Amino acid sequence: MSILRQVGAWPLTLASVLAAAACSTGPMTPVAPAAPQTGPVPYTPSPTPGVPQPTPSNALSPAVLPGWSAEDHLAAFRAYLDGCGAARDTAPRAVCGRAKAMATTTTVTPSDARAFFEASFSAVPAATADGRPGLLTSYFAPEYPARRRPDAEFSAPVLPKPANPRGAGDRAYIESAARPDQALAWMRAEDLFFLQIQGSGYLTFEDGTRGRAAYAADNGKPFVGIARPMAQQGLLPQNGTSGDAIRGWLATHRGYEAQAVMALNPRYIFFRLDGDDDGHPAGAAGIPLTERRAIAVDPAHWRYGELVWLEADGGNLRGATASYRGLAMALDTGSAIRGPVRADLYMGRGDAAGAEAGTVRHPLRMWRLVPKG
Numbered sequence: 087m088s089i090l091r092q093v094g095a096w097p098l099t100l101a102s103v104l105a106a107a108a109c110s111t112g113p114m115t116p117v118a119p120a121a122p123q124t125g126p127v128p129y130t131p132s133p134t135p136g137v138p139q140p141t142p143s144n145a146l147s148p149a150v151l152p153g154w155s156a157e158d159h160l161a162a163f164r165a166y167l168d169g170c171g172a173a174r175d176t177a178p179r180a181v182c183g184r185a186k187a188m189a190t191t192t193t194v195t196p197s198d199a200r201a202f203f204e205a206s207f208s209a210v211p212a213a214t215a216d217g218r219p220g221l222l223t224s225y226f227a228p229e230y231p232a233r234r235r236p237d238a239e240f241s242a243p244v245l246p247k248p249a250n251p252r253g254a255g256d257r258a259y260i261e262s263a264a265r266p267d268q269a270l271a272w273m274r275a276e277d278l279f280f281l282q283i284q285g286s287g288y289l290t291f292e293d294g295t296r297g298r299a300a301y302a303a304d305n306g307k308p309f310v311g312i313a314r315p316m317a318q319q320g321l322l323p324q325n326g327t328s329g330d331a332i333r334g335w336l337a338t339h340r341g342y343e344a345q346a347v348m349a350l351n352p353r354y355i356f357f358r359l360d361g362d363d364d365g366h367p368a369g370a371a372g373i374p375l376t377e378r379r380a381i382a383v384d385p386a387h388w389r390y391g392e393l394v395w396l397e398a399d400g401g402n403l404r405g406a407t408a409s410y411r412g413l414a415m416a417l418d419t420g421s422a423i424r425g426p427v428r429a430d431l432y433m434g435r436g437d438a439a440g441a442e443a444g445t446v447r448h449p450l451r452m453w454r455l456v457p458k459g
């Protein structure tokens with residue numbers, strides 16, 4: 087995601103609402119809670135692209151990562167092929183090239199994929215400043231119904247980028263000043279609110295045609311999450327501020343009450359309307375995201391195209407899956423994603439992906455898979 091993401095499809099993570107207020111893959115393997123991290127020596131990429139960084143002394147074989155043997159290595163290999171082209175340093179690009187050659191000349195089996203990862207990479211633990219676990223959250227590509235013309239239910243306009251988006255005012259002003267002839271489409275107000283949080287999504291019109299609402303610009307206002315004030319005001323329980331819970335309340339209180347709550351967030355996203363290619367949106371790296379295998383990371387600590395091992399357990403939101411564990415590609419970023427042990431997992435398209443994404447808030451450990459020298 088970027089600048090909540092201002093240069094691509096994902097201006098904000100769904101986690102921002104909660105915290106601040108496989109194409110060919112299967113889900114990461116649920117696991118039992120793991121022992122806490124104990125302050126490993128951090129690895130940082132070479133400051134000069136193309137110049138390899140020596141492998142740290144605390145590097146491990148991927149084979150000893152917790153849960154490695156239960157991983158779907160073939161699914162991870164396919165996701166790696168999809169995303170490794172984003173790498174810019176010499177060593178990762180060389181490993182990516184070997185993987186692509188392997189995929190074009192042989193039929194890769196699960197054991198072949200596992201052997202490739204173990205032979206090509208060392209695992210280096212990432213560390214927070216205090217040695218404590220970081221945080222895993224999740225995001226998705228929403229799919230919403232839309233209309234070509236407004237009605238009582240579909241009353242919120244999807245607006246294009248104006249000549250001066252940063253001078254457009256806050257959410258409340260933009261919504262009050264919007265002209266009907268400007269609209270690209272019309273949506274339910276709560277759906278548009280969540281579309282703006284995700285930054286990109288897919289619209290289905292009454293005639294069955296579909297399009298992709300892609301991020302075009304924002305008004306430059308700070309994002310203010312609404313989950314916390316909703317809980318503080320007693321509108322939602324403290325442990326019941328999932329995405330589904332917020333959406334349900336807004337839909338039930340559609341009109342003045344919902345508008346007042348949504349107006350607490352002054353940030354506003356403008357869109358362009360593209361065709362729907364039936365795929366997944368691209369992340370900040372410019373590569374389509376692979377569901378359940380792509381993550382948004384902090385570019386101050388990670389580089390696009392890096393292979394990462396995630397281990398996250400102990401989520402405390404209602405309905406949360408116990409744990410997530412597996413390989414993922416760093417392909418996106420976002421302003422809510424900050425720190426060396428922080429990731430936002432792309433869950434996929436549609437309602438099911440969104441329902442799960444809204445429950446992901448798990449303590450996280452991460453390992454960077456570094457090409458062997």
